[in-house]
Amino acid sequence: MGYGQRAVDFIRTLRHPLSTRPGNAFPLDPWAERIIRQIYGPRHPNGSRVVKTAVLLVPRGNRKTTLTGAITLLHAKGPERRPGAQLVSVAVDKKQAKGVFKEVAGMIDGDYAFAPNVGNSAKTVDEARGAKIRDYVSKIVFPGGIEYEALASDAGTAQGRTPSLIIADEIHAWLKRDPRELWGAMRAGAAKVANSLTVVTTTAGAGQENLAFDVIDYARKVARGEIEDPATLPILFEAPRDADWKDEALWHAVNPGLAFGYPDLEGLRQMAREAEHKPSERSIFQRYHLNIWQDHSSDPFVEMAIYDQGDEPFDLADLEHEPCWLAVDLSSNSDLTVIVACWRDPDQDGGYIVHPWFFCPRDNLHRRAERDGVPYPLWAEEGFIEPTPGNVVDFRIVEDCIRDLCERFDVREIAFDPHLARVMMNTLRDDGYPAVEMRQGWVTMAPAIKELERAIIAGRFIHGGHPVLRWCFDNIAVETDKAGNKAFHKGKSRDRIDGAVAAAMAVARAATGEDTRSIYDSDERADGLLVW
Template identity: 60%
Template sequence: MERTTMAPAFSATSGSEQIPDPFGYGERAVTFLRALKHPKSRLSGRAFQLDPWQETIVRRIYGPCHPDGTRIVRTVVLLLPRGNRKTSLCAALALLHTYGPERVDGGEVISAASDRKQARIAFEEARGIIDAVPALKQITNAQEYKNRLVNARRRTFYEAISCDAGTQHGRTPTFVLADELHAWKKRDLWDVLKSGLVKTPGSLLLIATTAGRGQENIAWEIVEDARKVARGAVRDPSILPILYEAGKDDDWRDEKVWHRVNPGLAHGYPDIEGLRQLAREGERRPGDREAFRQLNLNVWLDHSADPFVDMDVYDAGAAPVDLDALEGELCWLGVDLSSNGDLTCVVAAWRDGEDGYIVHPWFFCPQDNLRTRSERDGVPYPVWAERGFINPTPGNVVDFRAVEETIRDLCARFRVQEIAFDPHLARNMLNDLLEDGFPAVEMRQGWVTMAPAVKELERAIVGRRFTHGGHPVLRWNFENIAVHADAAGNRMFHKGKSRDRIDGAVACAMAVARASAGDAGSIYESDEWSPEMMVL
C-alpha cells in the first residue's frame, strides 16, 4: 500500500519555493485564505488558520500552470484522517471559487455529500467563515432553505447538495467538493457532477475523504487510482494525490505512525490525548480498534470488522483460472440457493496439488430492479452483469431453472464428482438431479459440516494455496464475512450486515470441503454420522 503523505515530488513540509508558481496563482490563493476569518479560530482577530502543510497543498493545487496560464491540476484526491480540519480547508477553497480570485462570474460552486446531514456540515462551515468576514457577509445572499450562499455582485453561488437530493442534471459547476466520498452509496450524483465539470474550462474537482471499507465503491476506485499516480505507475499530472494513510501492517498503537498520517498533530489537532484514549479502548474492543485504524489512521479496511482472512492474502490467489485446461480434472460443486433478496451461487472446485484448490463461481440474481438492488447493496450489479460476472434471470426472484441448467451444463463439461446442496431451498432441484443420475448430495449448513469446511478453506487461503481468478463478486462475498465462533473455537460464516451477501463464500466452502474429502465420500454416508449430530 502507498504510504507517502503526498505525491513523491512534494512533501507536506516542503517550502513554497519548491512549488512552481509562474503566474502567482498559488500566492494569490494563499493570500485570499489568510484574509479570511474563522469563528472558532484562536489566532489574533480570529484569522483563518492556514498551517504550513495546508499552505503547501493550496500552492500545489493552484501554482503549477501550463504556458498559457491554465492550471495543471484538475482533480485533487485528499485522503485525510478525521480531526485534521479537512472541512475547514475545503470550505475555504470553495469560497476561493465563490468570492476569491478563482471565481467565475455566474459560476456554480458545489459541495456534495452522502446525505443532507453531511451536506449541511460543509454549508455551516462556509457560512461561519462568511459571517466572520463583514466584507463578504455584506455581499452575500444566504438562502438557507437551499443550503446556498450567493455572491450578489458576481452572481456566483456556493451550494451544498446531497446524494439523496434527487436529480442534479443540468449543473455546470466550476468547482466541486466531493465530501467523504467513502460514504457515498451510489454513483449517480458523482457521474452527473463529473460530466458537468467538463463544460467549464479550468474547473476543479476536490475529493476529500477519510478511508472507507471494501473495494466495490467509487471511493476505492478513485483513491486506488490516486495511489498509482503517487507512486508513478500512472502518469497524469492533472491528478494531485495527497494521501495521508497508514499501511495495514503499521503498528496502530505507535504514535510515530499517528503523527505521520495526521499532519495537524504538529499544530495541536486532533487532540493527542483523545487519540490515546481511543487507542486504549481499541486494545480492549476489536470493533473500536478497527474504527480507530480506519478513521484516525486512514487504513482502508475490508467490509467486515472481524474478517475471515486478510483480503491482501486472499488477493494473492487472483491468478487467472483456465477453465478449458480443467475439463479433464476431477471437480466438485457447491450450491447455495437464495431467498428472494440474496444471490444464488454455484462454485466449482478442483484439487491443485496435494493441498491446494482452484475455484470458479457462477452467480445468479433477479433481472428486475437490478439497479435498485445495486443501490441497496452498494455494489455495481449492472456492471457485473454486463461483464458476465453475474447471470441475471428474468423476473424478481432467481429462476432456479437457470441454475439447474447451469449445473447440468457443468456436469457435461467437467468431471463432476459431487454436487453439494443445503437442502433447505434445494429439495426439488436435488431430487430432479438425483432422478437423472447426477451425483447430488446434501450438505446441511450446520456446525458439524460447515465448521470443518470453513477451517479447510481458511487453511488453503492463508497457505496461499487457493486460486480464485480475482472474480470481483466472489471477493466481495468474502469481504462481507463476519465470523462467529463456538465455545470449542469452531468458526462459522455470518453476514456482517443484513445487506451483505456471502452466498459465494458459503458455496465455495462447500465445494472445497467436498474436494478435500475426495474419494472419502459424503459425510452423510459415513458410519459415524447420525441425525443427532445436526442439533446445534
C-alpha cells in the same frame, strides 16, 4: 505563472472565527499551503488549470473541512471566481452538510466583523459581507450571480446541476446505497463547465465494492505511476495495513496537522491505550486516525489482505482433466445464485483452486445495485455475473450451466443444500449426474468452514481475484459456539455471502474426496464382484 501564489495570498486574507492567530487570520499551515499550490499552480499554456480532480485522504481532526471552505471562497470571492458559477458541496447528510456550510458562512462573517459599521439592515449586512447568506436553505449568493449550496448525499436535488466546483465530503459514508449514480451525475454536470474542479475529502472507509474505494484506489494508482493522469492530484495520508499502529512517529506521518497542534495528541494517546485492549476500538482508531482501509465485516472470517494473496490468475482449461467438485447455493427470490467449482491444487499439497459462476435477476438491475451498494451492471458487463431474464433467477439457466460444467470438467459431485433444490437435484440424478445433499447446518458446515479457513490462512486457496466472490467473503460475519465451531451469517440484511457458503461446501467435498458416481458411469471399470 503565479496562479498558486495568488490563491495562497487570497486565502491568507480570510478570517476564521475559531482561529487563534492575530485578527482571526486563516490558519494556512505549510502542509495545507502546499496542497493549494499543487491544485492551483500547474497550468496549461492557455492558463487553464491542469488539475481537475484533487483526492484528499486525510485522517479526522486535520481540519480538511476548513481547508475546503477556503477553496470554496477562492471560487466565490477570490481569483478563481467566474460569473454565474455554481459551487456545490455534498456531505453525508443534512447535519454534515450544515457543518460544511457553516465553515464557509463563518469565514464570510469573519470578514464582516472587521468591516466598518454600515448598519444592521439585511441589505447593509449583505453588502458588508459581500454575499447573501440564506441559512435556512444552506445557500449563499455572491455578486456576479455566483451561488454556493451545501447538499446532503441523499438529496434528490443534488442532480441536474452544472457545477464549476464540487466538494465531495466523506464519500465513504454517502447515504445512497450505491452513490455512483449521484457521483456520475455531478461529474457529468461539471464536465460541461470549462476549468471545473472536483475536490474529494474523506477518511478511510470499509470494503472495496463501493464508490469511495474506487475513487481512492484510482488515486493510489496515479500516485504509484500505474496510471498517467496529470488531471488527478492524489494527496494520500494513509498508513500501511501492517504498520505498527501504536507508533507515534506513524501518527505524525499520517496526520499532517499534528505538528501544528491538531488533532489533540493526548487524545490520540488515550484512544490508543483503550484500543490496545478493545479490538473494536482498534479498528476505529486505525480507520479514522491512520486511514487504514477496513474490511467490510465488523467480525470478519479472515483478514481480507490474507484472502487477497490467492488472487493469482489461472486458466480453467488447465483444470479440465483434474477431479472437480461443485457446490450450488440457490437463491430464494432475488438474491444471488452461485455455482462454485473446486479443484485440489496440483501444485501444492492441501491447496484448493476455486472458480464461481454467479446468477442474478436481470430486471431492475440498477435498483438492485443501489440496494446492495455494489456495481451489478458493471459486473454483468465484465462477465463476472450472469443476469437471467425476469425478476427472479431462472433456475433452468443455472441447471444448464451445471450440465455444461459436468461435460467440460471431471465433476465427482454436485453438492446442494436440499432447501429449494429438490426438483433440480432429482432431475440431475435421473439423468445420471452425481447430485448429493449437503445441508447448511452446524454439523455439516462447521468442518467445512474450518477446512476453508485453514486453506486461506495457509495461503493455499486460489480464487483468481473474482470480485463478486471477494465481496461475498468480505460480507461474512462469524458466529462461534462454545465448542469453537464457526458458522457464517450476514453482517447486514442486504449483504450477500452466497459465494462464500458455496465455496466452503465445495472445499469440504474436495477435502473428503468423495465420489458418488456409479462404477457403471465410467469406462474404467475394475475387475471382480460388485457387492451391496
